[in-house]
Amino acid sequence: MAQKPSIPKGTRDFNAEQVAKRSYIMETIKEQFKVFGFQPIETPSFENSDTLMGKYGDEGDRLIFKILNSGEFIESFNHIMIKLIKMAVFYHYEKMKIHIHDIDWNQNNYVDSFRDKFSKEINKKESEYFIQEKIPKKELLYDLGWFVFTNTTPNPEKSKEFVELNNSELEQLIITIFADWHSTLKSNYFSNYISEKALRYDLTVPFARYVVQHQNEIEFPFKRYQMQPVWRADRPQKGRFREFYQCDADVVGSKSLFQEVEFIQLYDTVFSALKLEGVTIKINNRKILSGIAEVIGAQDKLIDFTVALDKLDKIGEEKVKEEMRSKGISEDGITKLQPLFTLKGDFGNQVDSLKSILSTSEIGLKGIEELEFINTAISNLKLKTANLQLDVTLARGLNYYTGAIFEVSAPEGVNMGSIGGGGRYDDLTSVFGLPNMSGVGISFGLDRIYLVLEELGLFPDTIAVSTKVLFINFGDNEAMACLKAVTGLRQAGVKAELYPDSAISGKQKKKQMNYANRRDIPFVVLVGEEELKSGVFTLKNMSSGEQQKLPYTELLDALK
């Protein structure tokens, strides 16, 4: 029976138009990445699980797509399943009782002794019954088995209890053991056995891994860009997909604030090149957030405080204060924050207010200094079409960023989340063994930029990759002459096609004309018997209906 074709939820097929529009955005970004001196790298779609796991928090770990160990996995898995069941059958409680009797629980090494005995027994059984089966990962089996029968942490006292249990009590005990075993199955040891690889969750962690792995081939500061898909097992919803591209540019190996300045220029340049004018580049600095927390005596509540502040736009001043109170931020602290709620005016005015709030915080003032450096440079250099705006409520990826924080929002009037973001992180690579590598980077949100350009009608008309001319096929002889012309046109770079099947009836000819129409092919060429004889081509403009009879060289000129 035929399968009804579908794709996994959260994934997408892209047709020619969509591919072309996506390429347009990516190529535009790529071009500016290059002009700004970034070098491309590419990393594998899947990484070793331990490269990714633990880098994105518990929630992130859960959203990472894991790949089943390949090839023999299912087979090994089945073997294990069968073994385990066999073990359970053969080592059911009667037999277990025997084992328990066998163990001298007063020996210090009773666990080892039990282990030995158990292991031997398995081997005996195996040779007896399962001689024809390959034994996969005997160690695992052995360890699991050992765990099953020992993880109740037997001790001399308990062992006596064991052997005096009646069948029903023992059955109950086995259930307990299995429940413990549950935990084992959750352990990394077991997870690794079934999956050792996982799909890339973002481009930053693979980049960090790349930098450390290739540190001896890299010249620092290392400016790299990377545009590849990432995968997240997120609940799919409008605008959120399980496979999507990230477009990242990062520099590692320098703490210079000129990098931040250049990234703002890069955003401005790319969005200007995309004709998406009037985006707002919001900037903040983690040090300012830390400073504020310090000033209000809530260093330990930095995240609570930031999460609340981040909602200012949505829920308003009073509700934010309420939330802060509920998180245990003092009334005194909230009073000190008052100027934050009324931050107004241009960059300079806002910075002045911040300075007064943060006058006692060294880290806060450092944050302000960084912001001012960046703002001065940008004022000096001028942006083309974007606006730079200080947004002290901006906190994305707080645990991650240590200095500047960026976020780009679409021009006013377009209802869309952020279309880009980034920031500085001081310690990205130390988890892979390379400490003190400061980095800063930004990302472009391809899917959202696509939606914005679509909404504002900003995709250039020239994007369409449609074929320019279709040669109608009236039969093999005519088609052969056409294919010669098509070949010549293609050599001149003209997108040309021959309809592959012959039109014998008028209906078939019409079908070919319709094909050209529906594919938005602007020209068709007709070569019938007459044209074949006289060596001319009838060129028809599909929108005007106008027809011309042309020799090949003129046809070429007309279509080039």
Add this chain to the structure above:
Amino acid sequence: MAQKPSIPKGTRDFNAEQVAKRSYIMETIKEQFKVFGFQPIETPSFENSDTLMGKYGDEGDRLIFKILNSGEFIESFNHIMIKLIKMAVFYHYEKMKIHIHDIDWNQNNYVDSFRDKFSKEINKKESEYFIQEKIPKKELLYDLGWFVFTNTTPNPEKSKEFVELNNSELEQLIITIFADWHSTLKSNYFSNYISEKALRYDLTVPFARYVVQHQNEIEFPFKRYQMQPVWRADRPQKGRFREFYQCDADVVGSKSLFQEVEFIQLYDTVFSALKLEGVTIKINNRKILSGIAEVIGAQDKLIDFTVALDKLDKIGEEKVKEEMRSKGISEDGITKLQPLFTLKGDFGNQVDSLKSILSTSEIGLKGIEELEFINTAISNLKLKTANLQLDVTLARGLNYYTGAIFEVSAPEGVNMGSIGGGGRYDDLTSVFGLPNMSGVGISFGLDRIYLVLEELGLFPDTIAVSTKVLFINFGDNEAMACLKAVTGLRQAGVKAELYPDSAISGKQKKKQMNYANRRDIPFVVLVGEEELKSGVFTLKNMSSGEQQKLPYTELLDALK
């Protein structure tokens, strides 16, 4: 502890140079795809498992990377494991015996009755012992359990044997049941429970799925190209990776042989554009292979026969004949094949020999007719740099192709397997519910083409994406002036960079110069106090050492 960074075996990191070289090949191919009228599509990296499974044979299925069901999978999986073991413990053979006694094997519906009983028993046990555990996918558990105890296909006769078994015999029986269960675990039902998605194994099956799924949006004949990575759990070895790009162009919806002609032109055009001259495009036709098998009375041995013939180059005529004999091909048949072993000369001569061999085979003669049509057209149109060659031993993907078969080999002297291949398939989409869709397509082997271009030194020098000019950073004021110039250069499309950190010492200045050198940046600009004052830039050519002092406009002209 820091992790030692590494990537999964069979995968690769690509540095800037490699990315640039790969892009060069892909862009060259893409350009010609477009000129030939192919439209891009993209499909998701992972597909539903049942879209892929069963399409590539058993070996292919084994090599498909499966993705673990995300989120709660591990948890559910553990539940199942535990349940199964519990079942095995509680339903060990004594209990099973009881069940067997309970069943009235003479009833027609004994299977259902057993099923009911078993199912009830599970529920009772569950409520008794496992009340606190969530029961995952009860149906699965139920079915697996049912299978365990019934898949020995009990029948009235056997049931009598069962109940008379002694314990040891029954134990043996249980082993048999478990062995059967092994097969269940291999079934889709179980695999689907742990994995419902799999990474793309090639681009052809996703393309077929795409065509059927989007058939109402597509104009046929549909010419599409697709360049995306695929993943195979093959044993990695030199030149064989677990993640690699495929570059495919296919047409579906027309049986016209002009397509085959165009694909040969496309190969010729692409390899010529890559300056890889003298490749050999080998062509064969499945119908000819079928015809030969028919003539020698070995229709049922088509694959054996083809596999043997395919080795002619490697093992020689005698060994091929031996292999054919060993596969049961008659001496008479082998005699009839004799002309095949000595096929010589140009296309025409070879075709003549084939005609005499295949004179009695309708399908064989049809294959020859197709070959001749294609060869005549190509002779007429002329190839630029490639050679077209008939190779009657060519059989790649035999089960798949129904007409033309293509394979491209690198120019003589380059030791490399095929760098491209393809063919016609008549029934690609019927498995997804769209029958009678003939298609034909070709593929380019990116990795091998890369190796060949590298070996022959055919990558253009202009590929390097290196930055053109680095501005040395002597301090914030100088850097600010530099960044203005850099901004201007970038706006003019010049790849320009400012070294982010200030060189205070001579050693630091040298470090910056070395950085430019090691990154092959051909020019540096020096702006010290003096230049800052006079508004000029010192431009240094890094290879000649030559220095010039230039105002900004002249600097721009020099670097544009």
